[in-house]
Amino acid sequence: MTYNDIITFSLLIITMLLWGITPLLEKIGLRDVEPLTGILIRSFAITVVLLIIYIFTGKLNELTKVSAKSFFLFSMSGILAGLLGMWTYFYVLKAGFTSKIVPIAAAYPLITAILGRSADHRLRGLQRDAEDRDGIVLDGCAAGLGGGALDAGAEHDGLGKRGRGRFDGAADAAVLDQRPAGFVDDHDAAAAGVHRLHRRLDHDPQQRGDVVG
Secondary structure (H helix, E strand, O other): OOHHHHHHHHHHHHHHHHHHHHHHHHHHHOOOOOHHHHHHHHHHHHHHHHHHHHHHHOOHHHHHHOOHHHHHHHHHHHHHHHHHHHHHHHHHHHHOOHHHHHHHHOOHHHHHHHHHHHHHHHHHHHHHHHHHHHHHHHHHHHHHHHHHHHHHHHHHOOOOOOOOOOOOHHHHHHHHHOOOHHHHHHHHHHHHHHHHHHHHHHHOHHHHHHHHO
């Protein structure tokens, strides 16, 4: 194990111990205190300690660098988990047995994993759709440019005009092969774009209808 692995494992053990001790303290404290009051005391203590840390480390100016989006996200996280989640957790902890309640509440990463996987699949699907649309548009643009490039090349070499926007296998490849090397370097990318567009449209008839429409 490397030094970083040892540090990471040690911090995980410390986190497990701290989170394991906390429910016992909260269960004892909730005997004479209402759940909402317990949350207020808990949040106040955290705020005081954090302010002391930020003052002595000189990091108060970092609060001015927080974007509105980050402020909103962390605020929502605090309201959902730090207020509502802790309120329901303290309520059942006050009324029930710690040994039964804590394991059930600790299963929350399962919800995170399910929601995260669902969101990941959706984002990947949207990304693939966007890439397909972008590819059609780019290849369509290349087709328009390629048609002009192929016609200009044919006229340049005295081979006569071929169909505008076409890259028809061996015949068009022969036209390209007879051009000067510099001319091919300037226009072969456009011709390849035409070829890719034709392959896309042949592979997906629905996309062909979208492009034509």
